[in-house]
Amino acid sequence: MQDAHRSRRSAFVRFRTFRGVILLVVLVLVLAGCRSRSRPTTPKATGIHDNRPQVWTQSNARIRKFVRVYSRNHHVRICLERAQDNGYVPYIHRVFYKHRLPPELVYLPLLESCFDTKADSGHARGMWQFVQGTAREYGLRVGKSFDDRLNWRKSTHSAARYLKWLGERFNYNWELALAGYNGGPNYLARQMKQQGTWNYWELNLREETYKYVPKFLAMLEVARQRYPDLYYEGGPRFWIAAR
Template sequence: MSRLQTGLRTGLLAVTVAAVVSGCASQSQQSAQESTLRPMEQTRLIAGMHYGSLYQRNLLFGLAQPSQPETAWDLTRDNLSLELDLEEARLARELAWLEQNPAHVTAVSQRALPYYHYILEQVLERGMPAEVALIPFIESGYNPFAVSSARAAGPWQFIPGTARNFGLESNWWYDGRRDIVASTDAALNYLSKLNDMFEGDWLLTFAAYNAGEGNVLRAMNRNREANKPLDYWSLRLPAETMRYVPKLLATARVIRDADTLGVELEAIPAEPYFAQIDTGGQLDLSQAAALAEIDLDELKRLNPGFSRWATAPEGPHRLLVPVENADQFQTALVQLPVEERVNYQHYTINSGDTLGAIARRFGTTVSALQQANQMDHTRLRVGQTLLVPAGNTDLALQSARAGSG
């Protein structure tokens, strides 16, 4: 997308916002009503934002109004912005492979079901082309648990160093690279930075996301010194990157032409799949699933950032649950007694401490301490920090045993 197109989209969004604000001013009670919207209502409101901005744009220019997209794939097709019909040999090879292996696209679209609409909406709200939402197709096959040989992890495949640079935390309890909300925000921040660096050229942006900006800049410098073009197709880049961008464009083209090609895509509605709920502190995942009245596997699928049987002691203190279970979960959380929550404290070992003494002091068990700290022994060293389960120790021990694997 050119800078002119980007500026136009930004300006149109501003017009849309102004129109909405103007309308709200005539309704004195609307602010109060919006502040009390339930999670399901809030997420549905968000779901309509992009369609509304498209409506305002067409109204402004006297264009025919679009029909509201029924699926996330319709919304994707409406917002594909790059040239997908180029006659490039590399693009033709990737397209041929996808056409010969339609089950691959089908399988990835099925894995994308809980996440795709959210990621697409985040992409469009930033004025990015819809092709950006297809990056996890290429990076991880939309599997948030994917890990590469280079230790890249999550749907966007962040390596540890880049993850730290973009604020993604990683510890024994939690890996932000797998967190759908956190990793998507970090990835889009990174892509925005790269797109500014490459002056709005999305193909160079995608190449830099895969190979690193240094590799792309060096390739451009080599071409510049040789008086060669500086566009992506003219650069000599690492072999993986030479395939990466054509693979992304071919995927976008197959999704655009899925009906014509006979490719079956998972039916993903053009509305939110999940809502974000503030848990108010640490929470056992099995307990959370019961409170939300969903399967534990579904809760884990929506919250892949949490590595253990409970959310992280120091946060993030939020869980994603299906939209239709959001009200139930919020109500149950409000009614949950504090003493029935799992929570952990940090304790620094002093001279003379034993696991038994620490367990008695905090009202827990030696086994719970060992489970919480991945210990298969009772030896301690001065200065060592232990995670100590507090509150409902029986629940902590039960959860630890169930989830330590």
């Protein structure tokens, strides 16, 4: 009788142990499933056109020179505040994401116009500083009584298409694409051919284009480090995380 009782008790203990193991396995699988669903999408899946994402956080003597300059003055903060006050950046993020552009390019107006939609350098106008020829090529109307370059929403769509084209032309080497945005793609291509290099940092370019990329990267660094509350990375939540 006692043996039978012990046998039933032993079977009951084994059953409880087995049930506990099953419940533990189920719990682990559920947690693993939740984790996989919350994991950021990979860069390949997002399709962001950026072969070298480390470009945006690199540092060298030319960049550090301008980091010191922009850290001493308030230019970057003023531009970021203007962008925030007018809600420019979230809109630009959405447009640029549709074209799978690196999110750092959203802040190119820091350098081009300080996010001034009416900026006029004499030969280029608007937030994105389009010259007339490029503006018309990318769908903006430019005439005596109207100028779509001053419409920041329209010009943002044109800037996205132009930057995408520059990225494609320079194999998504964004240092070269940015230099092409400033100096013109044909000028840059000639210099690359003559000097025999695809390395922006090795190119001997005219002064403005020579300084353009380190200035922009320095502005990004100052924005991230000194004004994180104004540096909106926005866009879809996985965009930044996936990079």
